[in-house]
Amino acid sequence: MEKEVGARREDDEPLTPVGRFFLQPEMNQVISCVVGMKNSIDLEALKDAIKDSLMLQHPRFNSVLVRDRQGREHWRRTKLDLDKHVFLREIGSEENDDDETVVNDYLADLAVSSPLSTEKPLWEFHVVRERKCCVLRIHHALGDGISLMSLFIACCRKVDQPDQMATIPNNPSSSANSISRRSEEIGIGGRLKWIWKMLLRLVMVAWFTLVYATEFMLRSLWVKDEKTAITGGEGVELWPRKIATAKFSIDDMKAVKKALVDATINDVLFGVISSGLSRYLDLKTSKTEPREGTQISGLSMVNIRKQPGLQELSKLVKSSKSGGSRWGNQFGYMILPVYYHREVNDPLQYVKRAKAMIDKKKLSLEAHFSYRLGALALSLLGPKVAVYLNYRIICNTTFTMSNVLGPQEEIMVAGNPITYIRVNTAALAHAITMHMVSYAGKAEMQILVAKDIIPDPKLLAKCFEDALLEMKDAAVNSTKV
Numbered sequence: 001m002e003k004e005v006g007a008r009r010e011d012d013e014p015l016t017p018v019g020r021f022f023l024q025p026e027m028n029q030v031i032s033c034v035v036g037m038k039n040s041i042d043l044e045a046l047k048d049a050i051k052d053s054l055m056l057q058h059p060r061f062n063s064v065l066v067r068d069r070q071g072r073e074h075w076r077r078t079k080l081d082l083d084k085h086v087f088l089r090e091i092g093s094e095e096n097d098d099d100e101t102v103v104n105d106y107l108a109d110l111a112v113s114s115p116l117s118t119e120k121p122l123w124e125f126h127v128v129r130e131r132k133c134c135v136l137r138i139h140h141a142l143g144d145g146i147s148l149m150s151l152f153i154a155c156c157r158k159v160d161q162p163d164q165m166a167t168i169p170n171n172p173s174s175s176a177n178s179i180s181r182r183s184e185e186i187g188i189g190g191r192l193k194w195i196w197k198m199l200l201r202l203v204m205v206a207w208f209t210l211v212y213a214t215e216f217m218l219r220s221l222w223v224k225d226e227k228t229a230i231t232g233g234e235g236v237e238l239w240p241r242k243i244a245t246a247k248f249s250i251d252d253m254k255a256v257k258k259a260l261v262d263a264t265i266n267d268v269l270f271g272v273i274s275s276g277l278s279r280y281l282d283l284k285t286s287k288t289e290p291r292e293g294t295q296i297s298g299l300s301m302v303n304i305r306k307q308p309g310l311q312e313l314s315k316l317v318k319s320s321k322s323g324g325s326r327w328g329n330q331f332g333y334m335i336l337p338v339y340y341h342r343e344v345n346d347p348l349q350y351v352k353r354a355k356a357m358i359d360k361k362k363l364s365l366e367a368h369f370s371y372r373l374g375a376l377a378l379s380l381l382g383p384k385v386a387v388y389l390n391y392r393i394i395c396n397t398t399f400t401m402s403n404v405l406g407p408q409e410e411i412m413v414a415g416n417p418i419t420y421i422r423v424n425t426a427a428l429a430h431a432i433t434m435h436m437v438s439y440a441g442k443a444e445m446q447i448l449v450a451k452d453i454i455p456d457p458k459l460l461a462k463c464f465e466d467a468l469l470e471m472k473d474a475a476v477n478s479t480k481v
Contacts (some may be wrong), residue, residue: 012074019141029140035418049414054154086125104243156411166411208364224396232431244457259475267406269353274338276464301365332367399432406439
């Protein structure tokens with residue numbers, strides 16, 4: 001519980017509605033980012049790097065959560081004691097040389113049993129020297145994946161240019177800019193045709209928004225997925241967890257993407273998830289269950305900032321005061337369905353179906369609607385009602401997923417090159433939670449499962465990996481024909 005501090009001070013900053021949301025017991029979410037290192041970790045060098053980084057310039061990382069006499073929560077600036085935030089941890093046994101398994105087991109335990117103390121700012125670095133990694137734990141009330149990845153990159157430097165900060169991947173041109181350029185390149189007759197297409201697009205946006213917004217509201221009430229061998233539900237967030245890591249090559253994903261017109265990496269990822277879940281259900285259920293075409297719905301977190309993608313931390317923090325691409329939690333949900341298929345001759349069909357579905361979702365304003373609906377519920381009904389509605393959506397769907405674009409080049413922290421970046425969150429009522437981060441040509445997805453429902457997450461991870469390899473082979477063969 002936050003501190004009871006009596007009267008409010010002038011420099012106290014009130015909690016945002018989303019911050020209050022993530023501090024409710026049912027949604028007390030902590031993000032864990034495990035960072036692998038090439039060399040043994042120098043604890044003092046790491047502390048110096050954090051001390052000199054932009055991270056500690058942000059007030060959220062120097063503030064404790066307090067509550068005034070009226071019961072209102074606030075952030076209050078405090079003097080930071082770095083020794084309480086960066087410390088050594090010993091995990092696993094000396095006989096076990098499988099670092100990945102040991103670290104994943106540690107993260108799985110943290111996902112259900114280790115909330116952050118509100119006696120200090122809500123973040124920690126756990127340094128696991130014998131496994132050459134550190135675990136950055138940050139409360140979700142401080143920010144979302146985009147904010148926190150930007151923050152992490154601000155602490156790092158390029159391996160080949162140690163005096164320069166890691167760069168942020170370039171964002172694609174905004175739709176407004178591309179529309180402007182297209183309008184300048186066509187003549188008067190072409191402009192009329194272009195205007196007609198824009199009007200038609202607006203109609204489609206309105207229609208798909210209405211359809212998907214209605215579905216979203218129904219999901220918060222009673223509409224739910226059919227029960228399968230991977231279904232979670234109420235109370236599952238308290239069950240013991242396991243974690244496995246699925247590893248993908250970005251080049252393999254790009255090869256599949258190129259085989260389909262206008263496909264994206266997210267289309268490929270969702271096709272892989274669709275195929276992988278079907279494979280796993282084939283192995284774990286009878287030939288009559290589930291039914292062919294059974295819908296398995298996922299909640300996907302979508303960044304809704306005006307400037308998509310990662311941004312320089314200094315700009316992200318500065319723009320929070322001007323209403324720009326703000327620091328904090330700026331994301332909405334999309335409900336993305338996949339369908340169980342027992343036999344598919346062409347593996348690329350999974351990606352084609354995923355692309356067709358995601359293209360319609362992109363035309364809608366579902367993510368913005370879910371964000372605004374949540375903000376409205378928080379303002380009018382309070383965090384407990386908002387949490388209840390969100391909890392019902394989780395119980396009525398099957399899995400959660402996110403995909404964050406990480407650095408495209410090799411980076412280092414405190415002079416130590418980074419070998420991998422993996423992310424997961426605290427447990428939800430879903431039996432499966434998947435978070436993927438790309439880094440230096442690789443993409444690694446942490447699969448957090450309720451082990452009493454999915455006892456073998458490594459098998460599930462292999463189903464995803466094999467699905468991508470099959471798709472890559474099919475894509476390569478299709479280009480030869």
